Amino acid sequence: MARTKGDHEARRREVSEAVWRVLAAQGFDGLTLRAVAAELGATTGLLTHYFPAKRDLVRHALDLLDERTAARPRRAGGEGLAAVRAALLDILPLDPEATASNRIWVSSWDTALADPTLSSDHAARYARGRARLAELIATAQSRGELPAGDPDRLALGAQSFALGLVVQALLAPAEFPPERQARLLDDYLTALAAGPPLSS
Amino acid sequence: MARTKGDHEARRREVSEAVWRVLAAQGFDGLTLRAVAAELGATTGLLTHYFPAKRDLVRHALDLLDERTAARPRRAGGEGLAAVRAALLDILPLDPEATASNRIWVSSWDTALADPTLSSDHAARYARGRARLAELIATAQSRGELPAGDPDRLALGAQSFALGLVVQALLAPAEFPPERQARLLDDYLTALAAGPPLSS
Numbered sequence: 001m002a003r004t005k006g007d008h009e010a011r012r013r014e015v016s017e018a019v020w021r022v023l024a025a026q027g028f029d030g031l032t033l034r035a036v037a038a039e040l041g042a043t044t045g046l047l048t049h050y051f052p053a054k055r056d057l058v059r060h061a062l063d064l065l066d067e068r069t070a071a072r073p074r075r076a077g078g079e080g081l082a083a084v085r086a087a088l089l090d091i092l093p094l095d096p097e098a099t100a101s102n103r104i105w106v107s108s109w110d111t112a113l114a115d116p117t118l119s120s121d122h123a124a125r126y127a128r129g130r131a132r133l134a135e136l137i138a139t140a141q142s143r144g145e146l147p148a149g150d151p152d153r154l155a156l157g158a159q160s161f162a163l164g165l166v167v168q169a170l171l172a173p174a175e176f177p178p179e180r181q182a183r184l185l186d187d188y189l190t191a192l193a194a195g196p197p198l199s200s
Numbered sequence: 201m202a203r204t205k206g207d208h209e210a211r212r213r214e215v216s217e218a219v220w221r222v223l224a225a226q227g228f229d230g231l232t233l234r235a236v237a238a239e240l241g242a243t244t245g246l247l248t249h250y251f252p253a254k255r256d257l258v259r260h261a262l263d264l265l266d267e268r269t270a271a272r273p274r275r276a277g278g279e280g281l282a283a284v285r286a287a288l289l290d291i292l293p294l295d296p297e298a299t300a301s302n303r304i305w306v307s308s309w310d311t312a313l314a315d316p317t318l319s320s321d322h323a324a325r326y327a328r329g330r331a332r333l334a335e336l337i338a339t340a341q342s343r344g345e346l347p348a349g350d351p352d353r354l355a356l357g358a359q360s361f362a363l364g365l366v367v368q369a370l371l372a373p374a375e376f377p378p379e380r381q382a383r384l385l386d387d388y389l390t391a392l393a394a395g396p397p398l399s400s
Contacts, residue, residue: 123372164364172323195391
């Protein structure tokens with residue numbers, strides 16, 4: 001019994017790894033039962049045992065993305081504004097692992113926008129990320145490193161900036177080496193820190 | 201002859217309209233010959249006459265997106281920083297037409313990232329938009345409304361901010377009514393205007 005369960009778990013992990021590799025190479029548009037089966041060297045029939053429909057495959061892919069994102073090591077960023085900077089650097093595609101994750105995230109928006117449930121799952125993911133960022137921003141404000149104003153509103157602006165930079169960097173990787181991404185982020189944070197309190 | 205050519209043109213326009221409606225409703229993942237045929241009330245066979253493969257359909261969709269984006273009326277924005285603001289407002293999903301276009305843009309990234317040619321076409325589109333924005337920024341700088349520094353670098357930051365806000369607003373439309381999007385943009389521009397010259 002125990003061994004059978006272990007085998008089943010091992011097989012599930014293999015399937016997940018294959019899903020991840022297909023996504024990183026081909027995006028959500030290329031994520032089909034056939035492609036995952038080919039990556040795994042298995043039959044499509046075996047795959048339908050795990051994923052009866054494409055939608056199940058997509059949901060699994062998004063869960064995987066959450067897990068991998070949560071498991072990624074975070075930069076040690078110090079405190080205050082330095083911690084805000086570190087959290088934003090963690091979003092950017094500065095290394096191969098972060099590039100693969102971001103590529104998959106960006107790809108997932110097409111599927112998410114066509115499906116209200118997935119879309120609101122995604123919005124909730126961003127809201128959670130924003131709440132974490134707002135806490136760091138509030139600390140930076142209390143240290144006098146960022147202007148006064150609703151930390152959520154500042155977090156939303158900072159998150160938007162980082163997301164847009166992710167898109168640009170993925171579409172034109174040669175134009176956006178890591179140093180340039182970091183410099184653009186620093187331009188943003190420097191202006192933010194110098195700005196007046198948020199207007200009401 | 202003339203009438204036949206006119207009929208052909210009219211039919212092409214009908215096909216394009218159907219492609220657009222499928223995209224706006226279902227994104228690129230839902231853009232199939234079958235879906236366009238159903239929208240058009242035609243056979244898949246007729247469609248393959250226009251688009252031998254899915255890739256041709258995608259390219260046509262991206263051309264349509266360019267045409268529609270170019271044809272969209274622009275805000276009259278005054279001069280200097282006001283013109284920069286108007287150009288950025290033009291990017292945001294503030295009305296149904298801009299929302300549909302943006303939804304299709306965001307959807308197209310999945311397909312583009314899986315295809316180097318489409319990906320570099322996209323990067324070139326953003327570079328053109330950035331060049332236009334940089335001109336407006338240079339004027340605002342010459343009027344003393346924005347700090348000194350490379351206008352392309354400021355344009356890149358502003359474009360990133362707008363793109364990221366587009367994504368957030370599309371995924372959570374109820375959270376991002378037009379006033380809130382405009383206010384977030386104004387927060388961004390206020391900080392930018394108050395910031396120091398760009399560091400080298």
